[in-house]
Amino acid sequence: MNLITLNQAITYLNQGDLVAIPTETVYGLAANALNPKAVDQIFKVKGRPSNNPLILHFYDLQQALPYLTSIPDDFHQLYHKYCPGPLSFLISASSLVPNRITAGNERVAIRFPQHPITRELLKELPFPLAAPSANKSGYISPIEPYHVWKQFGTSISGIIDGGKCTAGLESTIVGWSPQNEVIIYRSGTITQLAIETTLAKKSTLLSTQSKKILAPGMLSKHYAPKKPCYFFEEIEDIPKSFLTVNSDLILQNNNSSKLALNFNQILHLSTSGDLVEAATKLYAYLHLCDESNSTSILIQKAPNQGIGMALNDRIQRAGKSLT
Numbered sequence: 616m617n618l619i620t621l622n623q624a625i626t627y628l629n630q631g632d633l634v635a636i637p638t639e640t641v642y643g644l645a646a647n648a649l650n651p652k653a654v655d656q657i658f659k660v661k662g663r664p665s666n667n668p669l670i671l672h673f674y675d676l677q678q679a680l681p682y683l684t685s686i687p688d689d690f691h692q693l694y695h696k697y698c699p700g701p702l703s704f705l706i707s708a709s710s711l712v713p714n715r716i717t718a719g720n721e722r723v724a725i726r727f728p729q730h731p732i733t734r735e736l737l738k739e740l741p742f743p744l745a746a747p748s749a750n751k752s753g754y755i756s757p758i759e760p761y762h763v764w765k766q767f768g769t770s771i772s773g774i775i776d777g778g779k780c781t782a783g784l785e786s787t788i789v790g791w792s793p794q795n796e797v798i799i800y801r802s803g804t805i806t807q808l809a810i811e812t813t814l815a816k817k818s819t820l821l822s823t824q825s826k827k828i829l830a831p832g833m834l835s836k837h838y839a840p841k842k843p844c845y846f847f848e849e850i851e852d853i854p855k856s857f858l859t860v861n862s863d864l865i866l867q868n869n870n871s872s873k874l875a876l877n878f879n880q881i882l883h884l885s886t887s888g889d890l891v892e893a894a895t896k897l898y899a900y901l902h903l904c905d906e907s908n909s910t911s912i913l914i915q916k917a918p919n920q921g922i923g924m925a926l927n928d929r930i931q932r933a934g935k936s937l938t
């Protein structure tokens with residue numbers, strides 16, 4: 616793997632090159648957001664449509680302020696409670712934000728990642744980092760350096776090794792309607808309930824199946840393995856025909872003993888059904904199963920509450936329903 620140091624990353628980023636960076640959510644494919652060639656390179660290397668905007672990453676609010684206008688009051692409450700952390704905000708962009716970052720939208724997505732190495736990097740750099748997840752467009756997000764390496768190899772300048780991501784799912788994305796209603800555009804490990812409790816107001820969660828696709832990344836095919844992948848709720852829902860094919864089975868907890876012989880491998884997201892732990896393993900297991908010698912992947916949905924909602928959002932985008 617082309618692992619690089621923080622200082623090498625600074626040199627590469629100053630030159631307009633691409634570097635994979637660790638964050639607490641997933642690894643990002645970072646470039647100088649103010650360098651048009653560097654940003655174009657992100658779209659090219661990822662195979663990402665140019666109408667899908669990028670998140671700007673900052674060390675703190677002071678760094679971000681020049682890029683923003685009309686910040687909602689709610690933002691400050693969420694910033695103080697959760698940042699740095701796995702939360703992104705859609706805020707009106709100032710004229711300093713390049714159009715190719717927002718894909719022409721009036722708002723820019725901003726985030727203050729928590730990972731200490733990336734914080735050090737952001738503190739040093741004189742420009743924000745544009746950083747989508749470091750995966751090919753539509754494929755499973757990376758939560759360790761190897762996941763980045765296997766997709767990009769030497770087509771990027773290097774990967775900063777920050778270990779495994781501690782949250783494991785992309786940041787929650789929050790924004791506001793013109794009437795100041797809170798809208799959650801992407802669920803994550805900071806839950807809808809946590810946001811509503813902090814702000815003492817209700818919010819709207821745009822679901823995976825929502826007809827109103829307001830962010831291009833809300834498109835339902837996303838985060839998907841190359842193999843056929845199917846989700847289900849109860850083990851009993853798995854049709855008999857699937858018990859004899861060479862599938863990998865990903866379960867929420869360890870309630871599988873009867874089935875053990877029928878699958879290529881059985882993986883448990885958390886033996887105790889802990890959703891925080893499940894979030895840290897979902898993408899690692901999807902990568903593992905996509906590389907195994909099975910022909911398909913079966914994955915159980917989580918209880919639809921708290922972080923389970925974010926897990927189910929990603930599971931539904933990774934596959935099709937079995938039932």
Ligand code: TXA
Pocket residue numbers: 638640641642643644667668669670703705716717720722723724726728746747748749784785786788829830831832833
């Ligand atoms: O946790 C994360 O947010 C990671 C790490 C690397 O920071 N980044 C990430 O970026 O997930 P990406 O590009 O894979 O997903 C960003 C999502 C996309 O669905 C994109 O459409 C949406 O955010 N987005 C970005 N800017 C936007 C904007 N100005 N308006 C609406 N949606 C936006």
Ligand code: MG
Pocket residue numbers: 747748756
């Ligand atoms: Mg992504």
